[in-house]
Amino acid sequence: MDKYMLIALKEAKIAYIKGDVPVGAIIVKDNKIIAKAHNCKETNKIATNHAEILAINKACRKLKTWYLDDCVLYTTMEPCMMCCGAIMQSRIKKIVYSVENPKYGCSSLLKSVDIVNNVCKNESELLLKKFFSNIR
Amino acid sequence: MDKYMLIALKEAKIAYIKGDVPVGAIIVKDNKIIAKAHNCKETNKIATNHAEILAINKACRKLKTWYLDDCVLYTTMEPCMMCCGAIMQSRIKKIVYSVENPKYGCSSLLKSVDIVNNVCKNESELLLKKFFSNIR
Numbered sequence A, B: 001m002d003k004y005m006l007i008a009l010k011e012a013k014i015a016y017i018k019g020d021v022p023v024g025a026i027i028v029k030d031n032k033i034i035a036k037a038h039n040c041k042e043t044n045k046i047a048t049n050h051a052e053i054l055a056i057n058k059a060c061r062k063l064k065t066w067y068l069d070d071c072v073l074y075t076t077m078e079p080c081m082m083c084c085g086a087i088m089q090s091r092i093k094k095i096v097y098s099v100e101n102p103k104y105g106c107s108s109l110l111k112s113v114d115i116v117n118n119v120c121k122n123e124s125e126l127l128l129k130k131f132f133s134n135i136r
Helices: A002-018 A051-063 A081-089 A121-135 B002-018 B051-063 B081-089 B121-135
Strands: A024-029 A032-038 A071-077 A094-099 A114-116 B024-029 B032-038 B071-077 B094-099 B114-116
Touching: A002 A024, A002 A032, A002 A051, A002 A071, A002 A094, A002 A121, A024 A051, A032 A051, A051 A071, A051 A081, A071 A121, A081 B081, A094 A121, B002 B024, B002 B032, B002 B051, B002 B071, B002 B094, B002 B121, B024 B051, B032 B051, B051 B071, B051 B081, B071 B121, B094 B121
Parallel strands: A071 A094, A094 A114, B071 B094, B094 B114
Antiparallel strands: A024 A032, A024 A071, B024 B032, B024 B071
């Protein structure tokens, strides 16, 4: 699981460089990465452009279906309400995330989804702390 | 409000014709429609392509900002968790919807958002019933 989270973290670092909250997400099916994305909300100026949403969109395009029930989503931060809703809409059955999001995290709302957390927690936390300390 | 909801209903009818669950959404700013969209989940085979998400994306592109706090979203059905999350992400302060969605509606999760419901309820309900009776 660390292997995939480190790739999601690479995506988060791209967001960091662009000036977006550093969150990255990837989607894995049959041990193959089928989608990678990073948060582009500020860069694209589009409210829905969180890493998870963009990764789900890419995976749907790649597989030519909205039905991602045999996919695992890796994200460097606990998903917000919008992204949790998208996980349910796409029928993703398992998610792995790195750091909790005490303010906006909504993973408790996910029904029938396996959740693994705290994977590569220190790395993700460090990147987020660095980002927010630069802002303030 | 009926005037705008009837335009959202026109969008819902486009979704109906395409074979998608008939939901339409529009976004209004300063009494001007800045975005119109309909549910394209089945047509586009993309899990996130609900009417509300697509309308928010269009409005952000049009206004060149993710910040839609002076916009009103009209939708023919109570938004799901994903769309409620997108409403919060885009800082929309007011939504108007037509029919409740007892199974997937999540408007109760919206914080600091004015909610008006039951606008043109009969028309939206009829369209949805027609759609689901055709499927079964």
